[in-house]
Amino acid sequence: MNKSELIEQISNRSGLPLASSRKALEAVVETISAALASGDRVQLVGFGTFKVTARAAREGRNPQTGAVINIPATKTPSFTAGAELKKNVNN
Known part of the structure; x- marks a missing residue:
């Protein structure tokens, strides 16, 4: 949709x-x-919760060269489904 x-x-x-x-x-x-x-955070009872989660800085690798790269810390939105939404999806 x-x-x-x-x-x-x-x-x-x-x-x-x-x-x-x-x-x-x-x-x-x-x-x-x-x-x-x-x-x-935004909580809609029965539907779910929207919140921001923090990702720590970490090291990664370039898949082509294998070189180590530094990935900075970021914030990312996340959604956790509520009980009613889970129930509706599974029925």
Whole structure:
């Protein structure tokens, strides 16, 4: 499902016009992104939790030359599925 199809489904299920459904989806995505950027976590009970995890700096190898390279520390977004989502996926 792509973004347009998701907006269409939101519109069908909520009864909102497509334009309002698009604005609602974009507002949710922007709010989650802003919360993660500030270091907060977003927990939607039953659906899951969005959070930022830290990756430590480490050494890697160039697969072509075998040379050792330094990979810097980074932060990455992650998602952990909630119980209801897991249940729905497995049924």
